[in-house]
Amino acid sequence: MSLVKTITMKMRTAVSLIAFVLLSPLAFAHVGSPDVYYQGQAGPYTLLVIIRPPAVIPGVAEIEVRSISPGVTRVEILPLRMVGPGAKLAPTPDVAQHLGDPKVFYGKLWIMDRGSWKVQITVDGDHGKAEMAVPVAAVSTASLGMRTALGILLSVLGLLLVLGLVGIIGAANRDAELDPAQAPSPAQIKRARWRMAIAAVLMLAVVLFTNSWWKAEADDTAELTYKLPHLGVFLAADNSLRLQLHNPNAVRLTQFRTERPDRLRLDDLVPDHGHLMHLFIVRMPDMRSFWHLHPDQVETGEFSQRLPAMPAGQYRIYADIVHHTGFPETQVGEINLGNDLAPTNTRPLSGDDSGEAALAPSDEVAILADGYHMVWERDAAPLRAKQPIWFRFRIEDKDGKPASGLENYMGMAGHAVFMSTDGMVFSHIHPAGSVSMAALAIAQGGTPGQGMAGMDHSAPSADVSFLYGFPQAGDYRILVQVKREGRVETGSFVAHVGN
Numbered sequence: 001m002s003l004v005k006t007i008t009m010k011m012r013t014a015v016s017l018i019a020f021v022l023l024s025p026l027a028f029a030h031v032g033s034p035d036v037y038y039q040g041q042a043g044p045y046t047l048l049v050i051i052r053p054p055a056v057i058p059g060v061a062e063i064e065v066r067s068i069s070p071g072v073t074r075v076e077i078l079p080l081r082m083v084g085p086g087a088k089l090a091p092t093p094d095v096a097q098h099l100g101d102p103k104v105f106y107g108k109l110w111i112m113d114r115g116s117w118k119v120q121i122t123v124d125g126d127h128g129k130a131e132m133a134v135p136v137a138a139v140s141t142a143s144l145g146m147r148t149a150l151g152i153l154l155s156v157l158g159l160l161l162v163l164g165l166v167g168i169i170g171a172a173n174r175d176a177e178l179d180p181a182q183a184p185s186p187a188q189i190k191r192a193r194w195r196m197a198i199a200a201v202l203m204l205a206v207v208l209f210t211n212s213w214w215k216a217e218a219d220d221t222a223e224l225t226y227k228l229p230h231l232g233v234f235l236a237a238d239n240s241l242r243l244q245l246h247n248p249n250a251v252r253l254t255q256f257r258t259e260r261p262d263r264l265r266l267d268d269l270v271p272d273h274g275h276l277m278h279l280f281i282v283r284m285p286d287m288r289s290f291w292h293l294h295p296d297q298v299e300t301g302e303f304s305q306r307l308p309a310m311p312a313g314q315y316r317i318y319a320d321i322v323h324h325t326g327f328p329e330t331q332v333g334e335i336n337l338g339n340d341l342a343p344t345n346t347r348p349l350s351g352d353d354s355g356e357a358a359l360a361p362s363d364e365v366a367i368l369a370d371g372y373h374m375v376w377e378r379d380a381a382p383l384r385a386k387q388p389i390w391f392r393f394r395i396e397d398k399d400g401k402p403a404s405g406l407e408n409y410m411g412m413a414g415h416a417v418f419m420s421t422d423g424m425v426f427s428h429i430h431p432a433g434s435v436s437m438a439a440l441a442i443a444q445g446g447t448p449g450q451g452m453a454g455m456d457h458s459a460p461s462a463d464v465s466f467l468y469g470f471p472q473a474g475d476y477r478i479l480v481q482v483k484r485e486g487r488v489e490t491g492s493f494v495a496h497v498g499n
């Protein structure tokens with residue numbers, strides 16, 4: 001590694017450290033909900049993992065591993081690139097530390113580069129060693145200006161350094177050969193002044209050069225800040241919804257400075273639980289008309305879906321996709337339906353598509369379209385932001401008995417959307433947590449097509465639970481989808497989240 005590169009990295013590290021202190025995490029895939037919550041198996045051990053990625057890369061991710069199974073004595077954590085050579089070049093893992101509770105292990109990891117990462121977790125305990133990998137997408141969500149006070153301080157110190165150096169050069173040329181108390185000759189003074197002038201010009205050149213170098217670095221970094229992609233949305237006469245993916249984000253192909261930032265690709269999408277795109281269309285602000293569709297890719301970056309008969313309104317659109325690196329994105333858009341879409345000019349729901357036109361939100365018991373009930377089995381504890389919470393729901397028949405006939409919906413017992421009522425937070429969640437199932441498959445060394453692996457293929461029971469943590473306080477809606485006797489049912493719940 002060259003000296004310049006080393007210095008650059010150190011400077012960047014310092015900048016991002018400052019940024020980490022100043023910034024709270026903003027938007028990301030999922031929208032506005034960057035933290036990872038995942039529960040899964042490391043061999044015989046069940047672990048609940050929370051990863052809080054930094055707001056600026058390079059930066060520090062916080063990792064919390066809670067052992068649900070007894071007997072875990074040691075946890076090691078290691079950040080690795082999801083794909084490419086970096087995925088194999090493992091640095092030495094960090095040992096996660098206890099903070100009080102012996103079942104909770106905590107550590108911090110430096111994420112040095114933007115993109116698709118995984119945290120490799122090695123546990124040791126009563127049943128021997130085992131491993132699991134949890135995907136995490138690392139992006140900078142902001143680049144920061146320097147604080148004015150710090151800027152002034154550094155400018156003054158810099159100026160003092162420059163003046164000091166010029167002064168030293170002057171003194172050396174004027175006084176170095178003199179005896180104590182001897183006055184310099186006019187010729188020596190003149191020579192010293194000349195050399196001070198030359199030194200000042202050289203120093204000015206150095207300052208200007210480093211300033212432009214710094215600016216180039218800052219511009220590169222700013223270009224790599226993650227921007228929320230906004231879909232191009234167009235509704236054709238036959239009520240086909242056309243979606244043009246937006247690609248505003250640059251990536252650096254390798255960490256080396258010689259590689260200029262490049263665009264993310266759109267020709268590299270991989271299916272996530274069976275579909276290249278999971279499209280959610282939610283009428284705002286009432287959130288009563290809710291649709292979960294799976295458009296077809298008609299061209300690179302272009303998707304199309306004939307809509308079902310939807311009621312008029314202003315709709316928010318969220319499109320979940322996953323890149324081949326396991327990097328998940330949610331693209332957002334809007335569409336205004338001036339009139340109800342006529343049943344004669346629409347396509348009835350089919351396949352995995354689902355939705356409801358008039359969902360009544362409830363606090364605890366949602367009445368489903370088939371007359372069954374979905375009960376949110378919540379305790380009295382208030383909901384708080386940034387806490388991992390198991391959201392448990394039970395499907396009951398009209399007599400209040402656990403429902404039979406539940407089926408897997410796209411390979412899982414259920415799918416849930418956690419969405420803030422202002423639409424600024426949107427997360428598509430599964431029983432295992434907030435990770436993209438395709439990314440999880442890649443992290444565990446499989447292909448995204450195996451995104452169904454590790455899921456329970458047996459017929460689900462009447463209980464379904466989801467692991468999630470709200471990113472911030474506010475009002476949310478939880479939209480829970482299960483499949484029973486061939487029909488997808490959606491329950492809508494109101495959640496008030498405090499700090």
Ligand SMILES: [Cu+2]
Nearest residue numbers: 273415428430
């Ligand atoms: Cu899903």
